[in-house]
Amino acid sequence: SYMLTQPPSVSVAPGQTATITCGGNSIGYKSVHWYQQKPGQAPVVVVYDDSDRPSGIPERFSGSNSGNTATLTISRVEAGDEADYYCQVWDSSSGHPTVIFGGGTKLTVL
Amino acid sequence: QVQLQESGPGLVKPSETLSLSCTVSGGSISNYYWSWIRQPPGKEPEWIGYIYYTGNTNYNPSLKSRVTISVDTSKNQFSLKLSSVTAADTAVYYCARVQRLGELRSWFDPWGQGTLVTVSS
Secondary structure: OOOOEOOOEEEEOOOOOEEEEEEOOOHHHOOOEEEEEOOOOOOEEEEEOOOEOOOOOOOOEEEEEEOOEEEEEEOOOOHHHOEEEEEEEEEOOOOOOEEEEOOOEEEEEO | OOEEEEEOOOEEOOOOOEEEEEEEEOOOOOOOEEEEEEEOOOOOOEEEEEEEOOOOEEEOOOOOOOEEEEEEOOOOEEEEEEOOOOHHHOEEEEEEEEEOOOHHHOEEEEEOOOEEEEEOO
16 A cells, blocks of 8 residues: 655754655655644644645745655744644555555654 | 534444534535544544545545445535444544545545544443
8 A cells, every 4th residue: 555654753943944755656646735733733734736835824835746755845934833744645556546644744843 | 614523422332333423614515525534642644534415435445344424415414433443443533624626636624623532441
């Protein structure tokens, strides 16, 4: 089955840039979505379809996807960005469309 | 602005059936796909399945034998039943609307606040 690999943790100082990766076989051919989840809250989509931002999400959040790696980039990181981040794709390699989530990355703002 | 709210028992005994409902407010359940997603404590989300307002469903193959998702358009609700539960089914259960650009380009937005279901005797 298809697997998505994320680093367990990323740490960054306020004002710097955080880069969170999501690795998967030929993920560049898939549509990748990113969610932010703060403690005790439901996930919220921050980037969809590789690089689009929902209304209300700051321009500081951006995404890219190519080859075997999708990337969520958070510019000018703020304390309020501290959260878990998950990538999500669909996989139909087994013949049945199924949603796959990455294992998540905990972003710590130093 | 669409909002979703899960409801149902927070404690289910092993081997019994977990039953949850999701009420959609601020918009119609029609013309959208709706999904159930669960998240065990400290782990990533796991997709359970989705339903179209007409009743068409698609389930996670790993849970398919135990899952039933249904919709009641008159109540603007959809529901989840998961049979023969074990401790491994303990999780926060979320309902969510499916946003579609195509079946393999869909994401989930918004999500309900989630409800913790514990499987224990």
